[in-house]
Amino acid sequence: MQSNCIYLDNNATTKVDPEVVELILPYLTEYYGNPSSMHTFGGQLAKAVKTAREQLAALLGADESEIVYTSCGTEGDNAAIRAALLAQPDKRHIITTQVEHPAVLNVCKQLETQGYSVTYLSVNRQGQLDLNELEASLTGNTALVTTMYANNETGVVFPIEQIGLRAKEYGALFHVDAVQAVGKIPLNMKNSTVDMLTLSGHKIHAPKGIGALYVRRGVRFRPFLIGGHQERGRRAGTENVPGIVALGKAAELEMLHLEEATKRERRLRDRLEQTLLAQIPDCEVNGDTTQRLPNTTNIGFKYIEGEAILLLLNKYGICASSGSACTSGSLEPSHVLRAMGLPYTTLHGSIRFSLCRYTTEAEIDQVIAVMPEIVERLRALSPFKNDEAGWLQAQEQTLLGTRG
Numbered sequence: 001m002q003s004n005c006i007y008l009d010n011n012a013t014t015k016v017d018p019e020v021v022e023l024i025l026p027y028l029t030e031y032y033g034n035p036s037s038m039h040t041f042g043g044q045l046a047k048a049v050k051t052a053r054e055q056l057a058a059l060l061g062a063d064e065s066e067i068v069y070t071s072c073g074t075e076g077d078n079a080a081i082r083a084a085l086l087a088q089p090d091k092r093h094i095i096t097t098q099v100e101h102p103a104v105l106n107v108c109k110q111l112e113t114q115g116y117s118v119t120y121l122s123v124n125r126q127g128q129l130d131l132n133e134l135e136a137s138l139t140g141n142t143a144l145v146t147t148m149y150a151n152n153e154t155g156v157v158f159p160i161e162q163i164g165l166r167a168k169e170y171g172a173l174f175h176v177d178a179v180q181a182v183g184k185i186p187l188n189m190k191n192s193t194v195d196m197l198t199l200s201g202h203k204i205h206a207p208k209g210i211g212a213l214y215v216r217r218g219v220r221f222r223p224f225l226i227g228g229h230q231e232r233g234r235r236a237g238t239e240n241v242p243g244i245v246a247l248g249k250a251a252e253l254e255m256l257h258l259e260e261a262t263k264r265e266r267r268l269r270d271r272l273e274q275t276l277l278a279q280i281p282d283c284e285v286n287g288d289t290t291q292r293l294p295n296t297t298n299i300g301f302k303y304i305e306g307e308a309i310l311l312l313l314n315k316y317g318i319c320a321s322s323g324s325a326c327t328s329g330s331l332e333p334s335h336v337l338r339a340m341g342l343p344y345t346t347l348h349g350s351i352r353f354s355l356c357r358y359t360t361e362a363e364i365d366q367v368i369a370v371m372p373e374i375v376e377r378l379r380a381l382s383p384f385k386n387d388e389a390g391w392l393q394a395q396e397q398t399l400l401g402t403r404g
C-alpha cells in the first residue's frame with residue numbers, strides 16, 4: 001500500500017495527528033472497558049469521555065452538556081434533521097440549499113417522499129446564497145433551515161448568523177453542517193443563532209468513525225439511534241471510547257493551532273492558486289474568494305477533464321480531487337459547480353486542492369512545477385482546444401451515452 005504522497009485532499013479526509021495516535025493506543029489495548037460499567041475498570045473510562053467532551057466544547061464555545069457524540073458527520077446531519085422534524089410534528093417544510101453534502105441532500109429528498117416539502121435555495125456564480133430568496137421561502141410552516149457552514153468542494157463560506165437570524169424570525173430550528181468549517185474558522189456557539197451543528201473527526205486529524213453533534217441547551221431533541229441511555233438518552237450505543245478520546249485531543253490541537261495554521265495555509269493556498277492562474281491560460285477559481293476557507297482552492301481548467309488531470313497528478317504522487325470523494329467515480333459533473341452555473345467548458349475540468357497544517361512549502365512547489373505541463377499535455381490531446389461548441393457537443397453526447 002502506498003503511504004507517502006503529497007496530500008492535498010484534506011477536505012476528503014485528514015491524517016490522524018501523531019499525538020492523537022499515541023494518546024489513544026492504550027484505549028485500544030489495555031483500557032477496553034465499557035464506560036457505563038459499575039466496576040472501576042470500565043467506569044474509569046467515563047472520565048476520559050468527559051474530558052474529551054470538555055475539549056470539544058471548548059473548541060465550539062459550547063457547554064459540555066450540549067455535545068452528543070456520533071459515528072460520523074453523516075450521522076450528525078441525519079440525526080439533526082430527524083430530531084428537528086420529530087420535535088415539531090405539525091410543521092412540514094424544510095429549507096436547505098442546492099449545494100449541500102449528500103448527507104443532507106439525500107435525507108431531504110427522502111423526506112419529500114414522506115410528505116415534507118423542501119426548498120432548495122439556489123446559489124449564484126460565486127456559490128453564494130441570496131438571503132432574499134431565503135426570506136421569501138420562510139413561512140410559519142418551516143420546521144428547519146439546514147445549511148452548510150463551508151462548502152466541501154469550493155470552500156465557500158455561508159453567512160451563517162444572517163441565515164440563523166432569519167430562521168429565528170419564523171420560529172424555525174437552524175442546523176448547520178460545519179464538517180468543513182470546524183478547525184478552520186473560529187466558532188462560538190454561545191453568541192450564535194445555531195441550534196444544532198454537525199462535525200466529523202476525520203476532517204480534523206482524528207480517526208474515521210467518530211463525530212459529534214452540538215445541540216443547544218433547550219432545543220427539544222429526539223434521538224435518532226434508540227436503545228440504551230448513553231449520551232443522556234440522545235444517542236444510544238456503547239461509546240467509541242478511543243474515537244472519543246481522539247476527537248477531544250484533536251479538538252484541543254485544532255484550537256491550539258487554529259490561528260497560526262490558518263495563516264500558513266492561506267498563504268500557501270494563495271501562492272499555489274495565484275501561480276497556477278498566472279502560468280496556465282484559460283483557468284479560473286470557482287467560488288467566492290472573499291468568503292472562503294483558508295485551505296481550499298477549486299480551479300477550473302477549460303477544455304480538459306478533471307479526472308485526466310488527477311490521474312497525471314497521481315503519477316507524480318500528488319493527491320487532489322475533482323468534486324468530492326463521495327461522488328467521485330460518477331460521471332455526472334459536480335452538483336455544486338452545476339448549481340453555480342459554471343459553463344460546461346469549465347465544469348468538467350475542475351480540481352480541488354485542500355491543504356492542512358502539515359502541508360509544506362516544498363509540496364506546493366512540487367505541484368506548481370508539474371501542473372502547467374500536465375494541463376498543456378492534456379490540452380494538446382484535446383480536439384476541442386478553444387472550440388467551445390465542439391466541446392459542448394462532445395460532453396452532451398458522453399452524458400447521453402452514460403444515461404442511455
Ligand SMILES: Cc1ncc(COP(=O)(O)O)c(C=O)c1O
Nearest residue numbers: 072073074101103152179180200
Ligand atoms: C460538508 C460535509 N458534510 C458531511 C460530510 C460527511 O461526513 P462523514 O464523512 O464523517 O460522514 C462531509 C464529508 O465529506 C462533508 O464534507
Ligand code: FES
Nearest residue numbers: 012152324325326
Ligand atoms: S468525502 Fe467529502 S463529500 Fe464525501
